[in-house]
Amino acid sequence: MKRMFLVGAVVLALAGCRRTDVRDFAIEMPEATQADLPAIAEALLAFDGVRQPNQTEEMRKTFFESERLGQEARYYQGVVQKLQAQVEGLVAHGRTIDSPEVREMVRQAQSAQKSGRDAQKRSDILSRNARDMLLKNLAEECFDAAAHRLTLKYDSMKVAKKNIEMAIAKAGFTANGVTPESVGAARKKNQ
Numbered sequence: 001m002k003r004m005f006l007v008g009a010v011v012l013a014l015a016g017c018r019r020t021d022v023r024d025f026a027i028e029m030p031e032a033t034q035a036d037l038p039a040i041a042e043a044l045l046a047f048d049g050v051r052q053p054n055q056t057e058e059m060r061k062t063f064f065e066s067e068r069l070g071q072e073a074r075y076y077q078g079v080v081q082k083l084q085a086q087v088e089g090l091v092a093h094g095r096t097i098d099s100p101e102v103r104e105m106v107r108q109a110q111s112a113q114k115s116g117r118d119a120q121k122r123s124d125i126l127s128r129n130a131r132d133m134l135l136k137n138l139a140e141e142c143f144d145a146a147a148h149r150l151t152l153k154y155d156s157m158k159v160a161k162k163n164i165e166m167a168i169a170k171a172g173f174t175a176n177g178v179t180p181e182s183v184g185a186a187r188k189k190n191q
Contacts, residue, residue, distance in 0.1 A: 069123035076116030
């Protein structure tokens with residue numbers, strides 16, 4: 001009996017790990033236009049449970065590579081900070097800037113700083129490209145400009161409709177009656 005209970009508990013635990021409930025959600029946005037999509041998409045990107053419209057493999061790879069390069073840039077920033085602390089320690093213990101150890105650490109810090117800047121630039125470019133692809137898909141597949149309606153797929157196990165509406169309202173747009181004023185957001189429309 002005890003064994004049967006454990007097997008049942010394990011099966012339920014494993015089944016619960018992958019539970020999803022993807023639904024369609026139409027958002028009435030009376031003031032939104034095609035030009036507002038970047039701000040709306042930016043608000044929606046914060047949610048893991050909102051499905052990106054027809055996200056292609058290329059888009060996924062671009063987002064992933066952008067994040068990887070961002071992590072690489074942060075790593076190099078940490079290396080630079082450690083080297084700067086070591087240089088300060090050597091100088092505090094009587095070494096001069098012209099000593100070979102200090103010069104080598106300064107050279108390594110400059111090299112790491114350059115690598116970090118390069119990685120961050122590439123990350124920014126890839127992130128911008130991925131967001132542009134996402135916006136294009138959002139405009140083509142999800143937004144009906146004539147009806148002022150955005151139709152999304154979302155996972156109700158990860159995010160609630162109200163959270164999506166409030167995020168859009170915080171971005172400055174009325175979403176299914178939730179106004180920017182009701183969430184205390186200032187209007188951020190592109191004029």
